Amino acid sequence: MIALILFTLLALLPVLVSWRNPYFLGDLKYSVREIQIRKHVAKLQRKFSSLLDRFLEQVKKHPQKKFLVFEDSSYTYSQADRESSKVARALRTHAHLKEGDTVALFLGNQPQFVWVWLGLAKLGCVASLLNTNIRSKSLLHCFSCCEASVLIAAAGKEGQEGQQTEKKKLKDVFVKGDLYFNSGDLLRIDSEGFVYFQDRIGDTFRWKGENVATTEVADHLLTVDFVEEANVYGVKVPGHEGRIGMAALTLKENRKFDGEVLYQHVKNFLPSYARPRFIRIQDALAVTGTFKQLKTKLAEEGFDPNIIQDPLFFLEDNKGYVPMSQDIFSSISEGRLKL
Structure with missing residues (x-):
């Protein structure tokens, strides 16, 4: 009888908790999934391989398999390998790039973006990806921050604005020594604690x-x-x-x-x-x-x-x-x- 009561209470426990906290089951599900992902990541970390390593493995295993589809065109692993190698040779010869150099990429959504990124990886260079929406001051700021020696850009791209300044940093707001960033966003918090963007x-x-x-x-x-x-x-x-x-x-x-x-x-x-x-x-x-x-x-x-x-x-x-x-x-x- 006691066992039956305990079993019933355990069965009703999630329902009772959910009634008090409607997000309990969702949070529990998320926690279980996070544990599973962490275990999977830990396994992968024990045998590390870079994206370039994985790409080259697939080139050997499936050279004629589709690697990239863009609009009406498609490219196999073998084609992608050839195109990226061409880029690597050109950059090494004409831009005199060497392992460890940083290169800024200002390229839009196009296959050439992938070829250049893979080519730089083959040379052992770091690719710094610039947002193609930014212009003048912001573009110059980002390019300066990444300390790139070379900028690769698609034709017709211009530059634009917007930098963080010291004025947006608020110090000693609630207690001495704290630091807040004034984002300029006006937010609203509802009765359940969710935060919504309202305005700038x-x-x-x-x-x-x-x-x-x-x-x-x-x-x-x-x-x-x-x-x-x-x-x-x-x-x-x-x-x-x-x-x-x-x-x-x-x-x-x-x-x-x-x-x-x-x-x-x-x-x-x-x-x-x-x-x-x-x-x-x-x-x-x-x-x-x-x-x-x-x-x-x-x-x-x-x-x-x-x-x-x-x-x-x-x-x-x-x-x-x-x-x-x-x-x-x-x-x-x-x-x-x-x-």
Whole structure:
């Protein structure tokens, strides 16, 4: 009888615990899986082999087996081995690379990325992978940090922005000696303890998971010959997290807005997530008593042509900046036009 009671209690224990903590079973499952993975990793560590070692093993075992599929093309292990060896020979001969050198790669999604990476591994070089979305200052910063002796880039890539500064480090916040990093994110914690991203604060906004510095986007816009002043800010879009880029511009005297010229400029100098999707042309930019640009009211007004009397333009993919219409606004608001 006692055994039956104990058995019943043990059987009901997970149910009772789950009732008190709805995440118990999920956490237990995760813990068991983590233990299994740790055991597997420990076995692998006892017999270490690099990715290059594994690749060369597969070249010997399955030379004609598909190794890589890209768009309408496919490459076998044997082909990948030959292409990467060509790269290794070229880099050793022309770039004079030797074992231990660091090489920065600024390549997009293409087979050549794999050939170059494997070629560098064959030479015993370290590949430092640069984010192809970054431009000018950020690209230069990352290239300097990795201390690469050679940069390999695909044709047509430019550079861009955004660095950490000492100003973002907060010291002695709660107790003396502690250190926090001010990410500029506004977060929300729900009743169950989950943390959600709400918005960016300060002179930045976030779009598609990327942080955009408004001052740096404005600096690029000011280099366009017909732009006199630029005020960049983020606006809310129904059904989307974060804010999308918008810029209020004033034009130089006797100059007209050229949507095609501006489009080519932002396409060349800014990553896609940082390009202003909406442009508002104003006679003068609103500023505070200390000449700081006002962004809050502009952000609240958004890009609704029914509210805004100033000329508005929308960045249409592969076409440039076109006049903002009620149809475009409705398509965006109703989720029919993808941003």
